[in-house]
Amino acid sequence: MGRVDISKIPNIDKINFNGEYTPEAVTPKSEVEMPSKVLPSIRDAIIASGLKDGMTISFHHHFRNGDYVVNMVMDEIAKLGIKDLTVAASSLASCHAPLIEHIKNGVITHIETSGMRGELAEAISRGLMDTPVVFRSHGGRADAIKNDEIHIDVAFLGAPSCDVLGNANGYTRDESGATMCGSLGYAKVDAEFSDCAIVITDHIVPYPNTPLALPAVHIRYVVEVEELGDPEGIMSGATRYTKNPKELMIAKNAANVIEHSGYFYDGFAMQMGSGGAALATARFLREKMEEKGIKAHFALGGITGQIVEMHEAGLIKKILDVQSFDLTAAESLKNNRFHTQIDGCFYAGYDYKGAAVNALDFVVLSALEIDTDFNVNVLTGSDGVIRGAIGGHPDTAAGAKMSVVVAPLTRGRIPTIVDRVNTVVTPGITVDVVVTDQGIAVNPNRPDIIEKLEAADILLTDIESLKVRAEKIVGKPDPIKFKDRVVALSLYRDNSIIDVIRQIDEDDEDE
Amino acid sequence: MKIVKPASAGTLESSDIQIRVEPAEQPGIEVHLTSSVKQQFGKKIIQVIRDTLEEIGVTDAYVEAVDKGALDCAVRARTAAAAFRAADNTDYEWRVRS
Numbered sequence: 001m002g003r004v005d006i007s008k009i010p011n012i013d014k015i016n017f018n019g020e021y022t023p024e025a026v027t028p029k030s031e032v033e034m035p036s037k038v039l040p041s042i043r044d045a046i047i048a049s050g051l052k053d054g055m056t057i058s059f060h061h062h063f064r065n066g067d068y069v070v071n072m073v074m075d076e077i078a079k080l081g082i083k084d085l086t087v088a089a090s091s092l093a094s095c096h097a098p099l100i101e102h103i104k105n106g107v108i109t110h111i112e113t114s115g116m117r118g119e120l121a122e123a124i125s126r127g128l129m130d131t132p133v134v135f136r137s138h139g140g141r142a143d144a145i146k147n148d149e150i151h152i153d154v155a156f157l158g159a160p161s162c163d164v165l166g167n168a169n170g171y172t173r174d175e176s177g178a179t180m181c182g183s184l185g186y187a188k189v190d191a192e193f194s195d196c197a198i199v200i201t202d203h204i205v206p207y208p209n210t211p212l213a214l215p216a217v218h219i220r221y222v223v224e225v226e227e228l229g230d231p232e233g234i235m236s237g238a239t240r241y242t243k244n245p246k247e248l249m250i251a252k253n254a255a256n257v258i259e260h261s262g263y264f265y266d267g268f269a270m271q272m273g274s275g276g277a278a279l280a281t282a283r284f285l286r287e288k289m290e291e292k293g294i295k296a297h298f299a300l301g302g303i304t305g306q307i308v309e310m311h312e313a314g315l316i317k318k319i320l321d322v323q324s325f326d327l328t329a330a331e332s333l334k335n336n337r338f339h340t341q342i343d344g345c346f347y348a349g350y351d352y353k354g355a356a357v358n359a360l361d362f363v364v365l366s367a368l369e370i371d372t373d374f375n376v377n378v379l380t381g382s383d384g385v386i387r388g389a390i391g392g393h394p395d396t397a398a399g400a401k402m403s404v405v406v407a408p409l410t411r412g413r414i415p416t417i418v419d420r421v422n423t424v425v426t427p428g429i430t431v432d433v434v435v436t437d438q439g440i441a442v443n444p445n446r447p448d449i450i451e452k453l454e455a456a457d458i459l460l461t462d463i464e465s466l467k468v469r470a471e472k473i474v475g476k477p478d479p480i481k482f483k484d485r486v487v488a489l490s491l492y493r494d495n496s497i498i499d500v501i502r503q504i505d506e507d508d509e510d511e
Numbered sequence: 512m513k514i515v516k517p518a519s520a521g522t523l524e525s526s527d528i529q530i531r532v533e534p535a536e537q538p539g540i541e542v543h544l545t546s547s548v549k550q551q552f553g554k555k556i557i558q559v560i561r562d563t564l565e566e567i568g569v570t571d572a573y574v575e576a577v578d579k580g581a582l583d584c585a586v587r588a589r590t591a592a593a594a595f596r597a598a599d600n601t602d603y604e605w606r607v608r609s
Binding site: 480 | 525526547548550551552553554555579580581582583
């Protein structure tokens with residue numbers, strides 16, 4: 001070694017610690033073997049994970065209302081006698097009603113989620129749980145996991161394909177007839193930041209399962225099961241355009257607003273919600289894009305067949321997909337080079353300035369209620385019962401240069417525009433334009449948009465007038481009654497408390 | 512107008528109300544309402560049913576109403592139609608009703 005002074009290499013101590021090369025230390029080729037992380041059952045995986053009372057477990061919601069994973073895993077956990085768990089799911093659906101029993105039996109004592117529907121949501125609205133449920137946006141949840149505000153001890157992640165090492169994905173190129181959910185975007189942070197991530201799959205495929213969503217380096221165990229879910233509930237075919245004339249009218253109005261807002265230019269970026277009117281807006285926008293020769297640089301978010309069709313027609317250059325809403329979207333993720341799956345932080349993280357939502361020119365979102373301060377509720381129904389999900393609503397509204405909220409002025413006898421929403425999910429300061437079937441109102445804090453729309457002769461009204469108009473049709477509703485007890489918190493995307501949900505009071509006085 | 516038999520009007524479709532009018536077991540009007548918007552509009556719906564019956568001269572009736580978010584105009588129309596049918600009365604002037 002003579003003249004070379006290796007002691008100057010800063011990490012030489014560590015290198016020295018590994019000792020000197022000896023041929024004996026090399027594993028003979030005959031003994032090199034790919035390890036397998038496959039365990040025979042969910043029960044074995046739970047035991048191997050070391051899951052104990054009081055820990056936090058997580059699930060993703062990419063199987064939507066067809067999911068079997070949550071219920072299968074919870075049943076096994078209950079059988080093992082483990083109690084006092086926190087369930088931190090990216091969202092929950094109607095199919096998760098069996099959780100009610102696990103709550104009653106003390107297996108689950110806390111829930112964190114983006115949304116909740118059906119019997120479970122009804123029961124929680126009526127005071128099922130001692131500890132309030134915590135609702136977060138998709139971006140808020142991803143950040144909370146990354147920043148260890150939610151510490152996931154064990155993640156149970158369903159995946160339609162996985163190899164024996166744990167490389168997992170929402171589709172497979174190796175087997176036909178596999179379940180398909182497209183993007184596994186929300187599961188990515190769980191895999192990365194949990195102490196122990198377990199993939200539950202119905203198709204173990206040959207190594208390497210590429211392209212992949214969840215890399216094996218993040219996965220501790222793999223379990224194969226018969227079925228992950230009901231394919232019908234996991235994915236529908238292509239999402240259809242609405243034929244509802246009211247929704248079409250709203251969509252047409254929304255597309256006109258976008259066209260003249262200043263954010264409709266060659267190379268724009270957009271996100272479309274999954275509601276009927278939001279989806280239909282894409283159709284009217286497409287016509288305008290073709291007419292004017294304008295193309296979008298990328299589309300973001302929950303992706304539907306409509307966005308894929310525009311991508312395949314060359315109208316949208318790239319797709320960033322955190323959740324595939326239909327089979328067309330899932331197929332496209334598999335087949336189109338520039339259709340990419342992204343994780344929750346990449347999509348909508350609050351403390352990541354480079355989150356994709358911050359690059360949006362506009363987003364079109366639905367709403368259950370909008371109040372005269374432009375606050376939006378997408379979480380509780382007009383009767384105060386939880387029946388929805390925060391999703392990426394506040395994330396995209398805050399990030400996009402213009403947020404457009406579309407909703408009918410009334411639904412049956414329920415007014416959409418009200419004095420005060422039941423639950424604030426998205427704060428009014430981030431909501432720029434409200435488009436209804438009976439008028440368009442722009443947030444007064446956006447005089448720039450008002451000016452542009454007025455210059456284009458788009459008829460505008462104000463939010464107060466929309467509220468009055470709704471009341472004229474349906475009458476003034478009596479306020480719904482709540483008890484004092486808080487059953488859930490609504491968190492803003494920075495995970496601060498923006499509102500609380502109280503237990504509904506149903507003391508029925510018949511006449 | 513005297514209610515002589517049970518009769519109904521309306522459907523269980525969204526935004527409609529189904530009204531069933533029956534002879535009363537005791538004097539007066541009794542309304543039993545099931546509604547998807549009972550908390551917010553229950554009192555109003557019952558009031559509209561009572562007012563409508565009063566306008567057409569029904570003093571004794573048992574009313575079973577299943578509401579799916581109907582507006583007042585629909586509540587009035589369904590109530591009147593059910594009451595006339597239940598009274599076996601065809602002597603109505605729809606044009607002058609509001």
